Amino acid sequence: MTDGQSDPRRRARKTALLDAARRRFAQDGFAGTSVASIVREAGVAQGTFYLYFENKAHLLVHLRAEILRDFSAALDRAIARDAPADARLVQALENLYAAVRRHRKMLRVIRQATSGDEIDRVWVEGRRVLAGPLGRLLAEGRAEGRFDLDAPPSFSAHLLLSLFDDLLFDALEYRVPAGGRATLRGATRFVLRGLGVARPRIDDLCPSTARAA
Amino acid sequence: MTDGQSDPRRRARKTALLDAARRRFAQDGFAGTSVASIVREAGVAQGTFYLYFENKAHLLVHLRAEILRDFSAALDRAIARDAPADARLVQALENLYAAVRRHRKMLRVIRQATSGDEIDRVWVEGRRVLAGPLGRLLAEGRAEGRFDLDAPPSFSAHLLLSLFDDLLFDALEYRVPAGGRATLRGATRFVLRGLGVARPRIDDLCPSTARAA
Amino acid sequence: MTDGQSDPRRRARKTALLDAARRRFAQDGFAGTSVASIVREAGVAQGTFYLYFENKAHLLVHLRAEILRDFSAALDRAIARDAPADARLVQALENLYAAVRRHRKMLRVIRQATSGDEIDRVWVEGRRVLAGPLGRLLAEGRAEGRFDLDAPPSFSAHLLLSLFDDLLFDALEYRVPAGGRATLRGATRFVLRGLGVARPRIDDLCPSTARAA
Amino acid sequence: MTDGQSDPRRRARKTALLDAARRRFAQDGFAGTSVASIVREAGVAQGTFYLYFENKAHLLVHLRAEILRDFSAALDRAIARDAPADARLVQALENLYAAVRRHRKMLRVIRQATSGDEIDRVWVEGRRVLAGPLGRLLAEGRAEGRFDLDAPPSFSAHLLLSLFDDLLFDALEYRVPAGGRATLRGATRFVLRGLGVARPRIDDLCPSTARAA
DNA sequence: AATGAATGAGTCTTCATTCAT
DNA sequence: GATGAATGAAGACTCATTCAT
Numbered sequence: 001m002t003d004g005q006s007d008p009r010r011r012a013r014k015t016a017l018l019d020a021a022r023r024r025f026a027q028d029g030f031a032g033t034s035v036a037s038i039v040r041e042a043g044v045a046q047g048t049f050y051l052y053f054e055n056k057a058h059l060l061v062h063l064r065a066e067i068l069r070d071f072s073a074a075l076d077r078a079i080a081r082d083a084p085a086d087a088r089l090v091q092a093l094e095n096l097y098a099a100v101r102r103h104r105k106m107l108r109v110i111r112q113a114t115s116g117d118e119i120d121r122v123w124v125e126g127r128r129v130l131a132g133p134l135g136r137l138l139a140e141g142r143a144e145g146r147f148d149l150d151a152p153p154s155f156s157a158h159l160l161l162s163l164f165d166d167l168l169f170d171a172l173e174y175r176v177p178a179g180g181r182a183t184l185r186g187a188t189r190f191v192l193r194g195l196g197v198a199r200p201r202i203d204d205l206c207p208s209t210a211r212a213a
Numbered sequence: 214m215t216d217g218q219s220d221p222r223r224r225a226r227k228t229a230l231l232d233a234a235r236r237r238f239a240q241d242g243f244a245g246t247s248v249a250s251i252v253r254e255a256g257v258a259q260g261t262f263y264l265y266f267e268n269k270a271h272l273l274v275h276l277r278a279e280i281l282r283d284f285s286a287a288l289d290r291a292i293a294r295d296a297p298a299d300a301r302l303v304q305a306l307e308n309l310y311a312a313v314r315r316h317r318k319m320l321r322v323i324r325q326a327t328s329g330d331e332i333d334r335v336w337v338e339g340r341r342v343l344a345g346p347l348g349r350l351l352a353e354g355r356a357e358g359r360f361d362l363d364a365p366p367s368f369s370a371h372l373l374l375s376l377f378d379d380l381l382f383d384a385l386e387y388r389v390p391a392g393g394r395a396t397l398r399g400a401t402r403f404v405l406r407g408l409g410v411a412r413p414r415i416d417d418l419c420p421s422t423a424r425a426a
Numbered sequence: 427m428t429d430g431q432s433d434p435r436r437r438a439r440k441t442a443l444l445d446a447a448r449r450r451f452a453q454d455g456f457a458g459t460s461v462a463s464i465v466r467e468a469g470v471a472q473g474t475f476y477l478y479f480e481n482k483a484h485l486l487v488h489l490r491a492e493i494l495r496d497f498s499a500a501l502d503r504a505i506a507r508d509a510p511a512d513a514r515l516v517q518a519l520e521n522l523y524a525a526v527r528r529h530r531k532m533l534r535v536i537r538q539a540t541s542g543d544e545i546d547r548v549w550v551e552g553r554r555v556l557a558g559p560l561g562r563l564l565a566e567g568r569a570e571g572r573f574d575l576d577a578p579p580s581f582s583a584h585l586l587l588s589l590f591d592d593l594l595f596d597a598l599e600y601r602v603p604a605g606g607r608a609t610l611r612g613a614t615r616f617v618l619r620g621l622g623v624a625r626p627r628i629d630d631l632c633p634s635t636a637r638a639a
Numbered sequence: 640m641t642d643g644q645s646d647p648r649r650r651a652r653k654t655a656l657l658d659a660a661r662r663r664f665a666q667d668g669f670a671g672t673s674v675a676s677i678v679r680e681a682g683v684a685q686g687t688f689y690l691y692f693e694n695k696a697h698l699l700v701h702l703r704a705e706i707l708r709d710f711s712a713a714l715d716r717a718i719a720r721d722a723p724a725d726a727r728l729v730q731a732l733e734n735l736y737a738a739v740r741r742h743r744k745m746l747r748v749i750r751q752a753t754s755g756d757e758i759d760r761v762w763v764e765g766r767r768v769l770a771g772p773l774g775r776l777l778a779e780g781r782a783e784g785r786f787d788l789d790a791p792p793s794f795s796a797h798l799l800l801s802l803f804d805d806l807l808f809d810a811l812e813y814r815v816p817a818g819g820r821a822t823l824r825g826a827t828r829f830v831l832r833g834l835g836v837a838r839p840r841i842d843d844l845c846p847s848t849a850r851a852a
Numbered sequence: 853a854a855t856g857a858a859t860g861a862g863t864c865t866t867c868a869t870t871c872a873t
Numbered sequence: 874g875a876t877g878a879a880t881g882a883a884g885a886c887t888c889a890t891t892c893a894t
Contacts, residue, residue: 194407620833
């Protein structure tokens with residue numbers, strides 16, 4: 001039996017390929033990266049690639065799934081804490097921000113790539129996955145009397161997610177004035193106000209850095 | 214001298230090329246569209262293309278600029294009206310929504326295309342262009358005592374723009390639950406609350422369709 | 427020593443591989459069939475294939491030989507009977523026709539495959555094998571005064587074989603008008619006339635179906 | 640206007656490509672010949688090939704059509720003569736033999752190639768084209784009292800064609816004993832007898848070379 | 853003997869761009 | 874200015890065969 005060591009080896013190879021792809025994509029974009037350059041960097045033969053991935057586009061499915069898993073974990077970590085809903089929300093937004101930051105380059109690549117059906121499905125599914133816990137958090141906050149939603153929690157959750165991944169992605173990517181930390185603070189405060197949190201509580205949870213000029 | 218008629222002819226040709234490109238891109242994406250198919254549709258020779266555009270990617274610069282101009286006009290039309298700032302903001306958001314809707318397909322194409330430096334520059338520039346008038350509207354609203362910003366107007370403007378182009382783009386593209394009209398209403402109300410507009414006034418300007426469950 | 431069971435096992439494996447190849451070739455042609463698909467269907471490992479066959483092309487040698495054996499048996503069965511030479515010839519042609527029918531798909535595949543030297547050799551050899559007994563039958567028929575050959579029996583035998591394998595193959599393959607049974611009858615009668623058999627005897631041995639229009 | 644010389648140039652290029660293909664195919668077979676080797680031999684760029692042919696397989700359509708045209712001309716030349724039907728038939732068979740001889744190599748290639756639908760259609764069509772005049776010749780011969788067919792002329796025509804292209808092809812290809820001229824004579828005599836031509840007349844039209852051993 | 857992961861040369865085809873006319 | 878034939882580099886993917894286990 002040679003299976004004893006084949007599995008870890010498989011896993012290692014796949015990881016090597018994925019890592020190489022991530023690096024090449026970040027550098028040259030999806031279309032600009034050839035399978036040849038990926039295998040060269042991973043140190044395997046051309047044909048080996050197709051032992052691990054159906055085709056070039058399939059790499060994106062994996063890469064996207066990885067990112068989604070990380071986003072999901074970031075959210076869950078914040079929500080699982082023992083604290084008032086609004087405080088947990090602030091933490092959740094912060095974690096999300098950090099995650100966007102971590103994956104900024106790959107997010108850009110994924111946006112660039114012509115999205116096949118399967119890739120789209122993963123993405124939409126991902127949105128749903130993230131919106132679930134976030135929606136529940138908003139519902140809890142409303143029950144606790146901390147949020148004053150005027151739309152169903154799930155809808156508000158989608159709104160917030162959009163705001164946080166796309167907006168922050170852009171902030172980081174295009175260096176909109178007042179990006180970075182200030183953007184996080186500003187956006188968080190904006191969200192809290194949109195959720196009907198009172199001004200003093202907002203100042204408490206998330207002190208404003210930017211002085212309203 | 215035949216120049217007298219060469220200029221209008223040049224313009225017509227360029228337009229024909231641009232129109233053809235728009236149609237092909239919308240159908241097949243940027244990478245999926247060949248220069249050959251564009252010139253065929255425009256009814257000119259292959260080589261002629263390069264008399265009007267440096268290369269294929271350059272088409273995007275023009276297409277992007279066109280969209281930006283349209284967005285800008287949509288915004289200005291609303292802001293120029295004679296009405297309170299908050300009412301003008303609601304109208305502006307609605308116009309923006311309509312513009313996103315109109316250009317959805319091309320926006321997607323532009324996102325897909327590998328972004329050369331020049332294309333990026335146009336995009337960032339565009340954001341700035343839009344943020345200008347919007348920021349001034351927010352400032353006016355604050356002066357009128359209608360908005361209660363806790364960040365500089367320009368920053369808030371960027372926030373709103375992001376919310377409205379990316380979010381709505383996604384809503385239309387991925388059919389997030391409660392997309393379409395309801396999304397516009399929901400997002401508008403969220404924005405108004407974030408700007409500190411009082412509940413009765415919000416109901417006035419933008420009656421809620423979705424009943425908070 | 428485990429060799430006691432290795433031999434039957436070897437034989438079984440080889441047969442399994444050959445059967446799988448026949449099925450795949452019939453479906454997808456020679457070039458269109460990968461060794462991978464053959465071993466998958468045969469339920470053995472990729473590398474095992476090369477323990478039984480030098481290479482992919484070598485399969486054809488075996489397959490061809492099999493077919494030849496079947497043709498040969500079909501011929502011998504008819505010739506060995508106890509009957510006049512002309513009647514045996516009619517039966518031989520019928521058997522040949524049935525054999526072509528049975529192996530039609532593989533015959534086509536074999537024609538397609540690029541013929542290495544060895545494959546050619548098998549084919550020529552096969553013709554010779556078939557021409558032997560058929561030539562002797564013709565000689566007997568001449569001795570019996572039933573055939574009136576004006577070429578050596580072996581040459582006539584080659585003529586008949588060509589007529590019967592290629593012609594009938596084409597008839598079946600390309601659906602020439604009046605293919606199938608009628609073709610068999612027509613060709614048989616043509617052959618009998620070519621061999622100088624008298625009209626009434628021909629009608630006896632092989633009644634005409636097609637009315638000469 | 641540059642059209643004046645573009646057309647002859649196009650034609651010359653196409654011919655060059657076709658010639659190169661013929662040479663390469665004859666040498667290495669269809670599957671064994673790469674487009675690269677063809678363009679190299681024709682002295683044009685890789686991409687140029689696809690300006691003249693849809694794809695590699697399409698070459699066969701042209702090559703096949705060429706051969707068919709030549710066969711057809713060979714037949715017509717004999718049939719159009721002013722002579723008795725049986726004499727014209729003998730001439731027709733001789734011309735056909737020469738044509739098979741000329742195109743032997745390409746016929747082999749065409750048989751090898753996996754035949755797409757379009758290619759098959761050309762082939763079947765070709766058979767029909769050839770069978771037409773030949774069938775009419777047989778009918779004329781019957782009317783003149785020279786042939787005694789016991790199947791419809793068109794069917795007999797197909798029979799003869801098969802006999803003459805496939806059989807002779809094999810004779811030349813596999814060097815069956817008594818190939819070449821003797822084969823032509825033998826086959827012709829066989830055919831004449833099958834058509835009911837009397838022995839003295841046969842000896843007249845086509846003196847036997849092979850002494851029946 | 854059997855396995856099956858790994859190899860890498862080789863295939864067809866596309867297409868942005870150039871340039872002689 | 875306009876043309877469109879020609880270019881040739883580049884790309885994704887396949888698959889017969891090998892070889893360490």
